[in-house]
Amino acid sequence: MLPPYGLRLARSFALAFLLVPTLAATTPGVDDVVMVIHGGAGTIRKSEMTPEREKAYLEALAEALRTGHRILAAGGSSLDAVEATVRYMEDSPLFNAGRGAVFTSAGTNEFDACVMDGRTHQAGAVAAVRRIKNPVSAARLVMTDTKHALLVGESAEQFAAAHGIEMADSAYFYTKERWRALERAREKERQDGQSDRAGKFGTVGAVALDANGDIASATSTGGLTNKRWGRVGDTPIIGAGTYADNATCGVSCTGVGELFMRGVFAYRVSALMELGRHSLGEAVRRVVHGDLVALGGGGSGGLIALDKDGVIEMEFNTEGMYRGYIRADGQPHAFLYRSP
Amino acid sequence: MLPPYGLRLARSFALAFLLVPTLAATTPGVDDVVMVIHGGAGTIRKSEMTPEREKAYLEALAEALRTGHRILAAGGSSLDAVEATVRYMEDSPLFNAGRGAVFTSAGTNEFDACVMDGRTHQAGAVAAVRRIKNPVSAARLVMTDTKHALLVGESAEQFAAAHGIEMADSAYFYTKERWRALERAREKERQDGQSDRAGKFGTVGAVALDANGDIASATSTGGLTNKRWGRVGDTPIIGAGTYADNATCGVSCTGVGELFMRGVFAYRVSALMELGRHSLGEAVRRVVHGDLVALGGGGSGGLIALDKDGVIEMEFNTEGMYRGYIRADGQPHAFLYRSP
Numbered sequence: 001m002l003p004p005y006g007l008r009l010a011r012s013f014a015l016a017f018l019l020v021p022t023l024a025a026t027t028p029g030v031d032d033v034v035m036v037i038h039g040g041a042g043t044i045r046k047s048e049m050t051p052e053r054e055k056a057y058l059e060a061l062a063e064a065l066r067t068g069h070r071i072l073a074a075g076g077s078s079l080d081a082v083e084a085t086v087r088y089m090e091d092s093p094l095f096n097a098g099r100g101a102v103f104t105s106a107g108t109n110e111f112d113a114c115v116m117d118g119r120t121h122q123a124g125a126v127a128a129v130r131r132i133k134n135p136v137s138a139a140r141l142v143m144t145d146t147k148h149a150l151l152v153g154e155s156a157e158q159f160a161a162a163h164g165i166e167m168a169d170s171a172y173f174y175t176k177e178r179w180r181a182l183e184r185a186r187e188k189e190r191q192d193g194q195s196d197r198a199g200k201f202g203t204v205g206a207v208a209l210d211a212n213g214d215i216a217s218a219t220s221t222g223g224l225t226n227k228r229w230g231r232v233g234d235t236p237i238i239g240a241g242t243y244a245d246n247a248t249c250g251v252s253c254t255g256v257g258e259l260f261m262r263g264v265f266a267y268r269v270s271a272l273m274e275l276g277r278h279s280l281g282e283a284v285r286r287v288v289h290g291d292l293v294a295l296g297g298g299g300s301g302g303l304i305a306l307d308k309d310g311v312i313e314m315e316f317n318t319e320g321m322y323r324g325y326i327r328a329d330g331q332p333h334a335f336l337y338r339s340p
Numbered sequence: 341m342l343p344p345y346g347l348r349l350a351r352s353f354a355l356a357f358l359l360v361p362t363l364a365a366t367t368p369g370v371d372d373v374v375m376v377i378h379g380g381a382g383t384i385r386k387s388e389m390t391p392e393r394e395k396a397y398l399e400a401l402a403e404a405l406r407t408g409h410r411i412l413a414a415g416g417s418s419l420d421a422v423e424a425t426v427r428y429m430e431d432s433p434l435f436n437a438g439r440g441a442v443f444t445s446a447g448t449n450e451f452d453a454c455v456m457d458g459r460t461h462q463a464g465a466v467a468a469v470r471r472i473k474n475p476v477s478a479a480r481l482v483m484t485d486t487k488h489a490l491l492v493g494e495s496a497e498q499f500a501a502a503h504g505i506e507m508a509d510s511a512y513f514y515t516k517e518r519w520r521a522l523e524r525a526r527e528k529e530r531q532d533g534q535s536d537r538a539g540k541f542g543t544v545g546a547v548a549l550d551a552n553g554d555i556a557s558a559t560s561t562g563g564l565t566n567k568r569w570g571r572v573g574d575t576p577i578i579g580a581g582t583y584a585d586n587a588t589c590g591v592s593c594t595g596v597g598e599l600f601m602r603g604v605f606a607y608r609v610s611a612l613m614e615l616g617r618h619s620l621g622e623a624v625r626r627v628v629h630g631d632l633v634a635l636g637g638g639g640s641g642g643l644i645a646l647d648k649d650g651v652i653e654m655e656f657n658t659e660g661m662y663r664g665y666i667r668a669d670g671q672p673h674a675f676l677y678r679s680p
Contacts, residue, residue, distance in 0.1 A: 121602050121635060127572075128492050148571045149598040152468050153493045155570030230495030231488045232467075239579050239604035258489040262461050264579035267604040268611070275615035295461060 028213040028310075033072035035081060035208040036312045036325040037064055039095045041254045041302040042201050044320025046337050054336065057094060057322055061334035064088045065326040068208055073330060078208035078216035078250075079117055079140070086113075086136040086218045089204035093175045095322070096202020098134060099168075100175045101222025103182040109173045110223050111135040112236040115143060118215035118244035125236035127152045132160050133168040136220045139236070141165060150236060178225070185226035201318075203235055205252025207244070207306045215306065217242050217250040217266075233257025239267035246308060248273040249280055254321070255292070255301010263291050269305055280307040288315040368553040373412035375421060375548040376652045376665040377404055379435045381594045381642040382541050384660025386677050394676065397434060397662055401674035404428045405666040408548055413670060418548035418556035418590075419457055419480070426453075426476040426558045429544035433515045435662070436542020438474060439508075440515045441562025443522040449513045450563050451475040452576040455483060458555035458584035465490045465576035469497050473508040476560045479576070481505060490576060518565070525566035541658075543575055545592025547584070547646045555646065557582050557590040557606075573597025579607035586648060588613040589620055594661070595632070595641010603631050609645055620647040628655040 039061060046054075068085035072078070090098025101109040113135035114125035124143025127150065132138045138160040142151050151159055161167055205219040219242045221235040234241035234257035241257065243266035244250040251266040260266070265287050272283035284305050292300055302316020304323060314323045314335070324334035379401060386394075408425035412418070430438025441449040453475035454465035464483025467490065472478045478500040482491050491499055501507055545559040559582045561575040574581030574597035581597065583606035584590035591606040600606070605627050612623035624645050632640055642656025644663060654663045654675070664674035 123602055128495075146569070146571075147598065148569070149601045150572045150577075152570040152572050155568065159569040228495065229486070229488070229499040230492040231486075232490045232492050237490075237577055237579075238601050239577075239607065243604075258487065261489045261578050262463050264583075264604060264607040267579065267607060271608070271611040271615055275611055 028209070028211060030073055030075055030211045031328045032310055033069070033209060033211055034306060034310045034312060034325065034327050035065060035068045035072060035085065035206060036304045036306050036314060037061065037085060037089070037204070037206045037323065038252060038254055038302070038304045038314065039089060039204050039322030040202040041316045041318040041321035043318065044322065044336055049336070057336055058334045060089070060092050060094050061322060061324040062332040065324050065332035065334070066330070068206060069326045069330055072208060072210055073328070075211050077212070078210040078214050079115070081208040081210065082206040082216045082218040083115065083136055083140055085206040086204055086220050087134045090134050090136060090220055095204045096222040097204045097220040098222070099173055100178060101173055102178050102202060102225040104223065105226045105228040107182065109170065110227070111221065112223065112232055113139040113218070113220040114236045114238065114242040115139045115218040116216065116238060116242055116244040117143070118217070118246040118250055121245065123149055123238045123242070125150045125238065126156045126160070127232045127236040128230055129153065129156050129160070131157050131167045131169065133166040133172065136218050138165050139218070149238065152232070181225045189226065201255045201301055203241070203254035205242070205254065205304060207250035207252055207304055209306055209308070209310055213246065213308065215244050215246050215250040215308065217244040217252050219252045234260035237261055239264050241266055243267045243270055245270050249305050249307040251303055251305045253301065253303040255318070256296055259292060259296040259300055263287070263295050265292065265303070269303070273307070280305055280311050280313055284313040284315045288317055293317060368549070368551060370413055370415055370551045371668045372650055373409070373549060373551055374646060374650045374652060374665065374667050375405060375408045375412060375425065375546060376644045376646050376654060377401065377425060377429070377544070377546045377663065378592065378594055378642070378644045378654065379429060379544050379662030380542040381656045381658040381661035383658065384662065384676055389676070397676055398674045400429070400432050400434050401662060401664040402672035405664050405672035405674070406670070408546060409666045409670055412548060412550050413668070415551050417552070418550035418554050419455070421548040421550065422546040422556045422558040423455065423476055423480055425546040426544055426560050427474045430474050430476060430560055435544045436562040437544045437560040438562070439513055440518060441513055442518050442542060442565040444563065445566045445568040447522065449510065450567070451561065452563065452572055453479040453558070453560040454576045454578065454582040455479045455558040456556065456578060456582055456584040456590075457483070458557070458586040458590055461585065463489050463578045463582070465578065466496045466500070467492045467572045467576040468570055469493065469500070471497050471507045471509065472500050473506040473512065476558050478505050479558070489578065492572070521565045529566065541595045541641055543581070543594035545582070545594065545644060547590035547592055547644055549646055549648070549650055553586065553648065555584050555586050555590040555648065557584040557592050559592045574600035577601055579604050581606055583607045583610055585610050589645050589647040591643055591645045593641065593643040595658070596636055599632060599636040599640055603627070603635050605632065605643070609643070613647070620645055620651050620653055624653040624655045628657055633657060
């Protein structure tokens with residue numbers, strides 16, 4: 001038995017209003033693309049910046065954002081966008097990844113990188129590699145061209161070289177500033193008898209949502225100044241420093257890597273959404289200001305994240321984080337400090 | 341104003357009944373200790389076993405269980421128990437960890453191991469090490485004696501050697517059976533032009549609950565036969581192959597490592613309990629027969645787990661899993677196949 005016409009009409013209107021935003025959310029397009037990036041967190045203070053240096057960072061972040069946006073705006077994949085953006089930051093001497101990486105205690109550079117595809121849950125990573133110009137591209141090759149998820153050391157370099165990945169020598173990665181940082185750390189170690197834990201956590205990362213609604217994440221790092229013993233941090237660990245799942249979100253972390261590993265924090269953001277019914281913002285704040293602080297005190301890092309609806313988060317418990325985002329309008333927004 | 345005496349008495353009784361089981365659950369002792377272990381999952385069929393071989397595996401599993409139990413029964417820590425038990429399995433040529441490990445494509449052995457303390461959420465791991473007699477002990481040293489969580493390659497060996505960890509040469513790790521497995525894999529590769537993915541996933545692991553109510557997990561592996569390129573699997577990855585949290589459970593996995601890494605399955609079991617309100621059994625079955633199958637088809641692995649109440653789970657989607665458990669009575673229970 002049909003209800004009265006008026007009621008049916010009202011119900012149709014109500015259904016239409018319910019369906020319009022639902023349809024819009026399930027059929028994304030180039031108007032919905034978005035990317036969020038970071039270039040490391042830590043003691044980034046306005047008082048310690050020169051106007052030139054500030055400008056250089058803001059411009060590098062903006063150009064990194066435009067690099068990925070060009071791909072997304074043309075209908076390209078989030079995987080291509082995050083890889084290109086992280087490559088741009090690896091090539092910049094300003095960030096601790098690729099060129100401009102910090103030095104280990106042995107005076108070498110050692111890189112870790114990871115990429116994850118939120119559609120397929122495929123992931124690839126490399127760790128403790130020394131001669132790969134763009135570690136993020138080697139990570140992607142591990143994902144696409146092997147059955148493996150993580151390759152380490154010289155063997156990983158041999159794999160990458162055999163597959164046409166560009167190599168670079170130590171002169172390419174060298175920057176005067178990073179070498180001086182190693183000398184300062186060595187000096188401090190001689191004086192204090194213990195190693196210095198730098199207050200700045202150099203990592204770069206990008207998370208993007210493309211016109212198909214696919215999320216991808218990528219992270220790359222040069223590790224810690226004066227690090228030894230083949231230490232690997234959270235960056236190349238799926239679930240620790242990098243994670244992506246179309247059903248929830250994409251995440252890229254920066255900070256004291258060991259805390260992100262022990263807390264499995266990139267995946268925890270996703271699990272809080274999937275299993276804990278948190279919004280992205282609730283999940284991110286709980287991890288950065290709750291779980292991360294509980295494990296390791298304040299000032300230990302931050303993360304960027306982006307959910308399937310294009311909501312972005314850039315959260316940290318340090319004094320600053322190099323970060324930014326770009327939406328479909330192509331206008332980059334870049335930030336350095338806690339307060340604007 | 342006091343309620344009538346009868347009501348107060350009834351309320352006291354009710355409170356007492358509520359408190360008794362609560363107190364019992366929060367003050368564990370040596371009567372509550374329990375340990376669960378695995379020695380790898382895969383195509384373990386009764387039809388392919390000799391009675392002698394079957395007996396050797398059952399006896400090795402029983403002795404591994406007794407090794408950890410002696411520590412737990414004396415009031416020792418779950419960390420000491422899982423380390424000693426995994427060392428026993430590393431020393432046995434029957435399991436793919438330490439002595440008896442499989443060979444890489446280069447004819448070498450490469451080990452990964454991880455240990456995690458559910459009370460402190462501290463963890464330590466080593467990966468791609470070749471000369472360490474008991475990788476699980478090196479992993480524990482990373483946890484206790486460094487600020488790091490994961491050390492890889494030769495540098496990790498140097499760290500371990502400098503801290504008094506026992507080294508071993510390739511002759512120690514060699515077993516005729518594993519070398520033949522490499523030769524078979526190489527032959528298959530020559531014939532098929534592609535690498536063989538072995539049907540047996542050699543890993544050893546232990547999870548224990550001690551008299552203080554502390555949970556610890558440890559996992560150790562010799563990797564995949566004929567593996568190359570410095571591949572690292574889930575074993576040394578916190579959250580992938582190994583996880584422990586006093587508030588939920590301890591987990592140790594075995595199987596196609598890449599699937600456990602991509603699904604962050606050890607941590608997912610814990611997250612399903614914490615955030616998804618699953619029991620341990622529900623969480624374990626959902627991961628092994630749901631999530632793991634969704635990522636990689638059937639026959640891809642299994643895991644052991646133990647919760648804070650001493651509930652144990654030994655679940656796998658393969659034909660068999662070397663496994664067992666022991667409770668306060670000190671009676672080991674060991675199993676090989678799906679059906680008894």
